[in-house]
Amino acid sequence: MQARIPVEGGDVVAALRGFLRDLLEKEVVEAVVVPMVTPSGAVTPALVADPALLDAADPLTPVMGLNAARVVGPVTIREPRGKIAAVLRPCEYRALIELVKLQQASLDDLVTVVVDCPGTYTVPDYETMRANGGVDREALLAGARTGEVAPQEGYAFRDACQMCERPHAEGGDVQVWLFGADLSAGIPVSLPDDLAEQLGFSPAEADGRRAEVVEKVVSARTQVRDERFAEIRQRLEEEGIEGVFAACIRCHNCMTNCPICYCKTCLFKSPIFEHEPIQYMNWARRKGAFRLPADTTLFHLTRLNHMVLSCIGCGVCTDACPADLPVGRVFRAVGQEVQAVFDYVPGRDVEEPLPLVTFKEDEWTEVGEEE
Amino acid sequence: METTEFEPKIVAFLCNWCTYTGADLAGTSRIQYPPNVRIIRLMCSGSVDPTYVLKALLDGADGVLIGGCHPGDCHYQSGNYKARRRIIALKEILKQAGMEEDRVWLRWISASEGQRFADTVRKMTEFLKEKGPNPMKREWAV
Numbered sequence: 001m002q003a004r005i006p007v008e009g010g011d012v013v014a015a016l017r018g019f020l021r022d023l024l025e026k027e028v029v030e031a032v033v034v035p036m037v038t039p040s041g042a043v044t045p046a047l048v049a050d051p052a053l054l055d056a057a058d059p060l061t062p063v064m065g066l067n068a069a070r071v072v073g074p075v076t077i078r079e080p081r082g083k084i085a086a087v088l089r090p091c092e093y094r095a096l097i098e099l100v101k102l103q104q105a106s107l108d109d110l111v112t113v114v115v116d117c118p119g120t121y122t123v124p125d126y127e128t129m130r131a132n133g134g135v136d137r138e139a140l141l142a143g144a145r146t147g148e149v150a151p152q153e154g155y156a157f158r159d160a161c162q163m164c165e166r167p168h169a170e171g172g173d174v175q176v177w178l179f180g181a182d183l184s185a186g187i188p189v190s191l192p193d194d195l196a197e198q199l200g201f202s203p204a205e206a207d208g209r210r211a212e213v214v215e216k217v218v219s220a221r222t223q224v225r226d227e228r229f230a231e232i233r234q235r236l237e238e239e240g241i242e243g244v245f246a247a248c249i250r251c252h253n254c255m256t257n258c259p260i261c262y263c264k265t266c267l268f269k270s271p272i273f274e275h276e277p278i279q280y281m282n283w284a285r286r287k288g289a290f291r292l293p294a295d296t297t298l299f300h301l302t303r304l305n306h307m308v309l310s311c312i313g314c315g316v317c318t319d320a321c322p323a324d325l326p327v328g329r330v331f332r333a334v335g336q337e338v339q340a341v342f343d344y345v346p347g348r349d350v351e352e353p354l355p356l357v358t359f360k361e362d363e364w365t366e367v368g369e370e371e
Numbered sequence: 372m373e374t375t376e377f378e379p380k381i382v383a384f385l386c387n388w389c390t391y392t393g394a395d396l397a398g399t400s401r402i403q404y405p406p407n408v409r410i411i412r413l414m415c416s417g418s419v420d421p422t423y424v425l426k427a428l429l430d431g432a433d434g435v436l437i438g439g440c441h442p443g444d445c446h447y448q449s450g451n452y453k454a455r456r457r458i459i460a461l462k463e464i465l466k467q468a469g470m471e472e473d474r475v476w477l478r479w480i481s482a483s484e485g486q487r488f489a490d491t492v493r494k495m496t497e498f499l500k501e502k503g504p505n506p507m508k509r510e511w512a513v
Contacts, residue, residue: 233467240470296513
């Protein structure tokens with residue numbers, strides 16, 4: 001059903017808080033995962049059980065330091081667990097779907113609330129904004145309404161957001177539609193009929209401009225994406241992956257922050273790459289010199305092999321890189337081609353199996369039969 | 372001084388049940404093939420972790436051959452079907468990463484195909500001689 005969350009006095013955030021409070025007070029769920037403003041003013045996801053504390057909830061804060069799918073995993077993965085709702089950006093929802101397929105999260109006892117995302121800032125940028133008068137949220141929402149979304153003057157959206165071609169809520173139990181919406185008339189939402197009934201919503205059509213505005217935002221960002229893909233592909237061709245990642249300091253932040261990279265027994269945290277001292281010496285003799293730490297290109301290529309089919313393009317890897325390497329651009333550009341080989345769109349459908357855990361007998365029948 | 376011809380090094384990951392046995396048959400049948408291949412026996416082509424292939428290439432192997440049972444013949448029912456997808460993904464990633472994916476060959480060779488194993492090694496050796504050494508052999512900064 002399409003309905004509207006009533007907005008009083010133009011306060012959209014208060015209206016969303018009210019919606020979440022309703023979910024708790026009407027016992028739809030026992031707790032909500034939502035971005036919360038800490039007493040010091042920073043923003044972090046939290047699992048909120050007390051409706052009174054939702055005054056600090058800020059589901060629209062345009063800052064993204066981590067992908068919230070990473071925190072939804074641990075609170076949903078197995079029983080006993082609470083019945084919870086999770087407020088997610090579209091890229092966080094897509095990551096969650098991949099984590100469910102990887103058996104690292106569960107959609108059972110979970111209500112996903114996917115909110116249209118006009119764009120987000122990095123944590124350092126957001127903190128600078130906070131220190132200098134705050135974030136102009138009104139401008140961002142106005143931009144979402146018209147499709148002319150621009151970052152605050154003097155700032156840029158996160159690299160991944162600038163080239164995000166799926167910023168609109170797709171899938172999920174509840175969708176909160178900001179694109180094309182006149183929010184003074186209420187926030188348009190799409191939600192299951194039984195939930196609408198439980199919350200006392202009556203049907204209300206959305207503005208009808210959403211599709212048109214989404215199209216506008218998507219086409220602008222697709223253009224940026226294609227330019228960046230072309231640029232990074234040219235670099236990969238000319239310099240090779242070892243050239244693009246030459247300044248890597250092997251901190252593994254990209255891996256640690258990647259919502260998809262979940263392995264508790266990660267190869268690169270294992271002793272496998274702690275070689276014998278004489279082995280390094282042999283390599284140095286053979287090649288004349290030997291890059292240390294060892295296996296840097298192997299690390300990136302292995303990570304590509306392990307997760308690029310599930311890369312949903314949230315770009316937290318890029319933000320986490322202290323060497324300012326274009327990690328997300330590389331993974332997205334490579335991912336686009338590899339995903340196309342398997343006709344796979346990560347995050348699209350929880351029923352769609354991961355390409356490397358399934359197979360058909362009658363596919364690629366020519367492969368391996370060559371002379 | 373006489374110049375020596377480039378002799379490529381091929382690292383071959385062969386499944387225990389088909390291709391390794393096929394290689395054994397080539398030997399017991401005294402079929403000649405180039406000595407450029409270094410064989411590593413695994414239980415199944417499905418147990419070839421792409422990282423093995425990557426490690427070999429980055430350390431300077433000129434080619435990597437993965438050998439498994441023909442589709443339908445896997446000792447473990449589906450290992451080779453999974454290997455097929457995995458190697459297709461790996462080769463696409465190598466291509467996108469600016470590496471030479473044609474140094475990686477996947478071939479189905481059964482236990483009775485000693486001749487096919489010998490032919491494959493010969494063809495791969497010739498192909499790699501033509502192609503030249505793996506540039507990674509000299510790259511220290513990888």
